[in-house]
Amino acid sequence: MDAQRSPKETVLITGGGGYFGFRLGCALSQKGVRVILFDISSPAQNIPQGIRFVRGDIRRLSDLERAFQDGDIACVFHIASYGMSGREQLNQNLIEEVNVGGTDNILQACWRWGVPRLVYTSTFNVIFGGQVIRNGDESLPYLPLHLHPDHYSRTKSIAEKKVLEANGSPLGTGGDVLRTCALRPAGIYGPGEQRHLPRIVSYIERGLFKFVYGDPSSLVEFVHVDNLVQAHILASEALKAAKGHIASGKPYFISDGKPVNNFEFFRPLVEGLGYTFPSTRLPLTLVYCFAFLTELSHFVLGRLYNFQPFLTRTEVYKTGVTHYFSLEKAKKELGYEAQPFDLQEVVDWFKAHGHGRSPGNGGSDFPLWTWLLVLLLVLSIFTWLPPTALLSV
Numbered sequence: 354m355d356a357q358r359s360p361k362e363t364v365l366i367t368g369g370g371g372y373f374g375f376r377l378g379c380a381l382s383q384k385g386v387r388v389i390l391f392d393i394s395s396p397a398q399n400i401p402q403g404i405r406f407v408r409g410d411i412r413r414l415s416d417l418e419r420a421f422q423d424g425d426i427a428c429v430f431h432i433a434s435y436g437m438s439g440r441e442q443l444n445q446n447l448i449e450e451v452n453v454g455g456t457d458n459i460l461q462a463c464w465r466w467g468v469p470r471l472v473y474t475s476t477f478n479v480i481f482g483g484q485v486i487r488n489g490d491e492s493l494p495y496l497p498l499h500l501h502p503d504h505y506s507r508t509k510s511i512a513e514k515k516v517l518e519a520n521g522s523p524l525g526t527g528g529d530v531l532r533t534c535a536l537r538p539a540g541i542y543g544p545g546e547q548r549h550l551p552r553i554v555s556y557i558e559r560g561l562f563k564f565v566y567g568d569p570s571s572l573v574e575f576v577h578v579d580n581l582v583q584a585h586i587l588a589s590e591a592l593k594a595a596k597g598h599i600a601s602g603k604p605y606f607i608s609d610g611k612p613v614n615n616f617e618f619f620r621p622l623v624e625g626l627g628y629t630f631p632s633t634r635l636p637l638t639l640v641y642c643f644a645f646l647t648e649l650s651h652f653v654l655g656r657l658y659n660f661q662p663f664l665t666r667t668e669v670y671k672t673g674v675t676h677y678f679s680l681e682k683a684k685k686e687l688g689y690e691a692q693p694f695d696l697q698e699v700v701d702w703f704k705a706h707g708h709g710r711s712p713g714n715g716g717s718d719f720p721l722w723t724w725l726l727v728l729l730l731v732l733s734i735f736t737w738l739p740p741t742a743l744l745s746v
């Protein structure tokens with residue numbers, strides 16, 4: 354997507370109102386590419402001049418028609434998704450409709466309006482389901498669908514397969530074919546990220562981040578938003594004839610390439626905002642049981658009050674079980690080179706938005722966390738009791 358070679362190319366970004374999609378749109382626009390952002394929600398920031406925003410739902414073909422019909426679109430970045438974290442994870446119908454039905458519609462739209470390239474934003478989770486993976490590569494099989502403990506991961510896996518299977522399929526508009534690839538990112542971070550970081554900071558500020566869990570030597574990965582932007586632009590290029598369509602029909606893992614303990618990764622954020630990093634460490638299984646009970650309570654009570662679960666099972670193993678992947682294929686075939694980033698700009702972003710504990714401010718160190726730990730222990734004991742014992746309580 355080099356501005357010199359294709360100054361008038363148009364791309365469409367589904368989920369372009371979200372954190373990553375918007376960042377990608379801005380980067381492409383700066384390179385001279387015409388950008389259409391497609392999303393049910395507007396971006397949190399002002400839309401730069403030259404970028405077109407189309408409000409619409411990928412579940413509705415008629416909405417997609419408004420965005421596709423007069424675009425002469427060269428590439429679609431399909432980023433929109435639903436159900437990744439928090440209470441969203443528990444709304445299975447919507448997850449299925451957006452992640453699977455929406456992807457079907459995007460494929461239809463590409464065929465119908467002759468879009469030659471489609472880059473799908475997938476996730477590590479299509480492979481990982483709580484098993485230890487060290488330096489895994491793209492030859493690993495998909496996690497069998499019934500082993501996914503959450504519907505988001507299952508539907509991302511179904512959607513990724515559909516996208517990759519569509520590679521080489523004929524376009525409805527002539528002799529050309531659709532070329533597709535999928536990028537599987539680690540957890541995304543960067544300044545202004547709205548999905549994970551505000552939740553983590555709110556736990557820190559409310560005094561709830563008082564323990565870590567799992568083996569301290571467990572390693573996971575993250576990807577800075579700008580590294581992920583770079584990977585998407587390279588992937589789109591690698592679907593072109595000029596690059597021998599090298600990425601056609603393939604998935605690639607994308608991360609910063611620095612496996613790290615999940616909680617240690619966030620240490621600079623905790624300490625940078627003036628809080629103390631917790632010294633209590635709980636066993637992973639205990640926290641997993643707690644997460645299970647949280648999900649169970651949400652299942653029962655969620656219809657009356659759709660509260661934000663403290664943690665879900667998927668979140669527990671994503672943060673506490675070792676899984677990291679090789680970048681070799683992305684480096685070799687896409688030319689991906691992860692740039693070094695740290696959390697300082699994230700700390701600065703939160704401080705600039707009124708967060709952080711000033712010296713002398715006692716903050717919110719109320720003993721709620723102590724009660725939470727006790728509750729966690731009590732509830733976990735219940736999960737080990739046989740159902741008959743529970744019934745007789």
Ligand SMILES: NC(=O)c1ccc[n+]([C@@H]2O[C@H](COP(=O)([O-])OP(=O)(O)OC[C@H]3O[C@@H](n4cnc5c(N)ncnc54)[C@H](O)[C@@H]3O)[C@@H](O)[C@H]2O)c1
Nearest residue numbers: 368370371372373392393394410411432433434476540541
């Ligand atoms: N955030 C992460 O840590 C992470 C990790 C791995 C993979 N991913 C993948 O990266 C992508 C981007 O993640 P993000 O963190 O920027 O998410 P995000 O929630 O900020 O963006 C997703 C966007 O999709 C939009 N959307 C949802 N349903 C839609 C619909 N029916 N029609 C149109 N738009 C719809 C949302 O409004 C949102 O703006 C997603 O595909 C996600 O699965 C994210």
